[in-house]
Amino acid sequence: MKAKYEHMKSRKTTCRKSISKRICEKGDASLRARSVFIWCGHAVKRLKRGTSSLMKIHRIGFVVITGSLLAVAAFSQTEKSATNPSADSAKPFLGRWDLTLKAPDREYPSWLELREENGQLKAQMVGRWGNARSLPSAEVSGGHLKFVSPKEEEDSKTDLVFEGALNGKSLSGSLNGPDGKTWQWTGRRAPALKRTSQPNWASPIPLFNGKDLTGWHEDKPGASPVWKVENGILVRPDRGPELINTSKFENFKLHVEFNCSPQSNSGVYLRGRYEVQIETDSASDPPSQRMGGVYGFLAPSPEPARTPDKWQTYDITLVGRIVTVVLNGTTIIDNKEIPGITGGALDSHEELPGPIYLQGSEKGRVMFRNIVITPARK
Numbered sequence: 001m002k003a004k005y006e007h008m009k010s011r012k013t014t015c016r017k018s019i020s021k022r023i024c025e026k027g028d029a030s031l032r033a034r035s036v037f038i039w040c041g042h043a044v045k046r047l048k049r050g051t052s053s054l055m056k057i058h059r060i061g062f063v064v065i066t067g068s069l070l071a072v073a074a075f076s077q078t079e080k081s082a083t084n085p086s087a088d089s090a091k092p093f094l095g096r097w098d099l100t101l102k103a104p105d106r107e108y109p110s111w112l113e114l115r116e117e118n119g120q121l122k123a124q125m126v127g128r129w130g131n132a133r134s135l136p137s138a139e140v141s142g143g144h145l146k147f148v149s150p151k152e153e154e155d156s157k158t159d160l161v162f163e164g165a166l167n168g169k170s171l172s173g174s175l176n177g178p179d180g181k182t183w184q185w186t187g188r189r190a191p192a193l194k195r196t197s198q199p200n201w202a203s204p205i206p207l208f209n210g211k212d213l214t215g216w217h218e219d220k221p222g223a224s225p226v227w228k229v230e231n232g233i234l235v236r237p238d239r240g241p242e243l244i245n246t247s248k249f250e251n252f253k254l255h256v257e258f259n260c261s262p263q264s265n266s267g268v269y270l271r272g273r274y275e276v277q278i279e280t281d282s283a284s285d286p287p288s289q290r291m292g293g294v295y296g297f298l299a300p301s302p303e304p305a306r307t308p309d310k311w312q313t314y315d316i317t318l319v320g321r322i323v324t325v326v327l328n329g330t331t332i333i334d335n336k337e338i339p340g341i342t343g344g345a346l347d348s349h350e351e352l353p354g355p356i357y358l359q360g361s362e363k364g365r366v367m368f369r370n371i372v373i374t375p376a377r378k
Contacts, residue, residue, distance in 0.1 A: 264364020
């Protein structure tokens with residue numbers, strides 16, 4: 001009896017190994033499933049010979065259940081491959097990328113996020129200006145990345161078609177520029193900017209002396225100055241250049257007081273890359289583009305009322321990517337991550353310290369005073 005039991009145990013082991021071997025020998029998932037069913041039929045026939053009735057039932061049940069599970073897995077793999085044949089090839093491209101677009105006369109910062117949703121490749125982009133937006137097309141084929149930014153978003157006669165590939169840990173490629181010329185572009189993985197401990201704050205530093213523009217410069221050298229100081233107030237009379245502080249900071253707390261006229265628009269850029277919106281003209285825009293939002297990414301909650309011609313205060317804390325925005329004593333963004341640069345950023349080098357800058361390129365009269373920064377000690 002013991003010999004017969006050992007014989008049956010050996011045949012059971014052989015049966016399992018035979019299943020694995022035959023399944024692996026088929027390259028296509030549908031062929032693997034078909035081979036499972038064919039083999040199950042043969043195996044059942046063999047099992048009907050030379051075994052007891054009870055053993056036959058156990059063995060046949062094992063074969064049928066195992067074969068069914070493997071067939072389902074094979075068909076599932078086939079279905080997944082048919083849904084998105086480039087899913088595996090897209091994996092090295094997934095994540096957030098800091099882009100630099102290289103036109104013949106200058107460079108433009110940009111940002112891209114690639115992710116998979118329901119087996120499909122999705123892309124979100126911040127272009128040379130504007131807000132983060134979903135792209136209509138993104139694909140990876142044969143190690144080649146292609147995505148499209150619509151002409152309506154790019155002030156261009158044609159869609160901008162980006163094509164590129166991985167070059168080590170970076171991306172590089174070309175696009176058809178809005179000027180009709182071929183531009184080059186590069187991408188580096190966006191840094192996590194995570195901090196493991198709470199900052200130790202240094203002493204507050206006034207950025208505006210209330211007298212003149214010492215410590216600030218407009219972004220268009222040689223042009224007639226637009227920003228001015230009136231009665232201790234920093235004034236932007238109307239649309240003009242950006243006003244950039246000459247110092248650079250990494251992690252900090254920023255206090256700034258501002259007064260925005262009716263139908264006017266400005267913003268405070270943190271590290272020169274992330275805009276906290278100031279406006280009285282964007283009621284019809286999405287919440288993240290309204291007063292108090294981190295433009296295109298983070299919406300304020302509760303949403304503040306627009307109060308033109310009134311002095312207001314921002315108290316903003318930025319540590320790594322984590323931002324808290326307090327407007328007039330009310331926290332409207334609480335310890336949230338900023339995914340990437342916003343439109344109008346000075347550069348896409350998120351790993352580096354950067355300046356505070358006040359947006360001048362939008363319409364209307366805006367005033368500032370009492371701009372004070374408290375940097376974190378390194």
